[in-house]
Amino acid sequence: MSTDTANYGFTKDNEDDFYNVNVVNANLDKIDTEMKRIEDESKSFNEQVTDNTNAIANANTKLDTHIKDDVGHVRYAGTSTGTNAMTIATDVIPVENPNVANPVPKTGSSFKFIKSDGTNTGAVTVILKYTNLGNKISASYQVLDSQAKPLNAGDLTNGVPYTLVFNGSAFFLQGSGSGVVTRNNARYNTAGTYELTVPKGVSKITAYIFGAGGGGGCYSAAINRGGGGGAGGAYLLASINVTPGQKLTIVVGKGGSGSGDVSQPGLSGGYSYVRSNGVDFIAGGGGGGGSGNSGGSNLSGLGGEGGVYNKTYVPPGGSYDNKDGTLYSFAANGLTNLSERLVSFGGGDGAYFTNSSDGGGGGGAASDLSGGKKGSFSYGGAYGPYATNIYGGPGGAGALYSASAKPGNAPGGGGGGGGYVNNGYVGGANGADGRVMLYW
Structure with missing residues (x-):
């Protein structure tokens, strides 16, 4: 009686059985099928190994490439x-x-x-x-x-x-950083000459410029006449086109010295300006106050004349009808092509002698909305009304009774005029320095 093998099920004849060709053929078919299966699985395994090897190599190549590229990250x-x-x-x-x-x-x-x-x-x-x-x-x-x-x-x-x-x-x-220009500013409060290098990315600078105040005149004992107050400095707002790396020159005007000599008026305040590519943006200084008999008896003791755009008055230059500072018209003065100069106001006039021995008050400096106020009697003029917290300094008080003349307040206030104080005469007070503020 025939039996089957344990693994593949080949038929084994008993030694007493007759030879059966069909049994032999069936066994051969099973052998052929199993060998084919083994061959196919072997090919599949080899292909998988090859694929895995290629995948690993490809991953290594990509990793090497990434490492090299990573330097540029x-x-x-x-x-x-x-x-x-x-x-x-x-x-x-x-x-x-x-x-x-x-x-x-x-x-x-x-x-x-x-x-x-x-x-x-x-x-x-x-x-x-x-x-x-x-x-x-x-x-x-x-x-x-x-x-x-x-x-x-x-x-x-x-x-x-x-x-x-x-x-x-x-x-x-x-490049130039983030590409965003950081807002900043530079302020110059003391008389002198400065230089600013325009920062990278900046193409326009807004300038707020104040001229210096004039000094007060001296009291005259000979004719018992007080000195006139110094005038306030002008104000100019300008928008200046610039290029990065460009050098700007900044000059802050010096306050005029008060007069201690009856024959000499107070000194005018210096003008302040910003120079860009040879063009000056100027705020004039206030004129100095007349001393008791400087310029002759008809002009003695006159207050200084308020500074305006591009002009500082030389004392004695005021009048008995002193006045507040006014708007300067660029168009009326042939400056329509200078569109970068936006607006300018004049400083207030200093006051003339008021009561024989009293000194005149200094004129106030201009602000961003108005001219400076004139000195009145011995009172210093106020700064002009302002719109954006940009304002000049008030004028100093003139000498009065037991009080000496007071200096102008920064920026650009005129100094008070000298007078007869405590049985002695005193000279005029100094005007205040100008100021330049640059914003970008």
């Missing part, structure tokens, strides 16, 4: 410390050899950072502190502009993001 490294000598602590900068004491950034690597600790005041360097490498630090590298030159003061503004790229020996500043 722009990372955010954080904020800097130090105004000019910056340090940036970061764990995102790729290095050439992390095992050395001072790892060098990979050539071509770049990162963004936010400038802190103030706007730079000169050339800039940077040190990288690798927090992922046990706080190892790099060498100190220069930060250069696109022309491979050291940075100028103001190139890195506090609080603004910037991008740096390493070329193997230095970092190069890319």
Whole structure:
């Protein structure tokens, strides 16, 4: 009796059975089928191994490519410390050899950072502190502009993001930061000459300019006549077209000195201006007050005449009919082509002698909405009404009884006139310096 094999079910005849060709053929068919199945599965396995090998190789290639490309990725490294000598602590900068004491950034690597600790005041360097490498630090590298030159003061503004790229020996500043100009201003309150370099990204600067106040005149004992008050300085608002890196010259007028000599009037206040590409934007200073007998008896003690755009009056130049400062018309004076000069108001006149020995009050400086107010008797004139908190200084009081003449108030107030005080005469007081304020 025949039996089957345990695994594939081949038929095994008993030794007593007759030879049966059909049984043999059936066994051969089973052998053929199983061998074919094994062959097919072997091919499938080999193909899978090949596919997996190719996939792994492809992944490795992509990883290598990504690592190479990663050098060009722009990372955010954080904020800097130090105004000019910056340090940036970061764990995102790729290095050439992390095992050395001072790892060098990979050539071509770049990162963004936010400038802190103030706007730079000169050339800039940077040190990288690798927090992922046990706080190892790099060498100190220069930060250069696109022309491979050291940075100028103001190139890195506090609080603004910037991008740096390493070329193997230095970092190069890319573009101009965030592309957003940070609003800022510069104020010049003391008489003198200054220079401003226009910051990057700035194309227009608004200037608020005040001329200086005139000095008060001196009291005359010979004719018992007080000195006139100095006049207030003018005000000019200008919108100035500029280019980054351009140099602007700023001059703040000096307040006129009060007169201590009966034969001499108080000095006029200096004019203030901003010079851009050879064009001056000027606010005139107030005229000085006349002394008791300077200029002859008919003019003695006159108040100074208020400054106007582009003009400072030379004393004695006032009148007994002193007046407030007024609007200056650019169109009426042939300046219609100078559209950058927006508006100008004159300073108030100083007061003439009021009561024999009393000094006249100084004129007030102009403001952004009105001319300065004239001095009245011994009272100093007020500054003009203002619209945007831009206003001049009031004039100083003239000498009166036991009080000496008072200096003008900044910016641009006229000094009070001298008078007879406590059984003695006193000279006129000084006018106040002008002022220039630039906004962008």
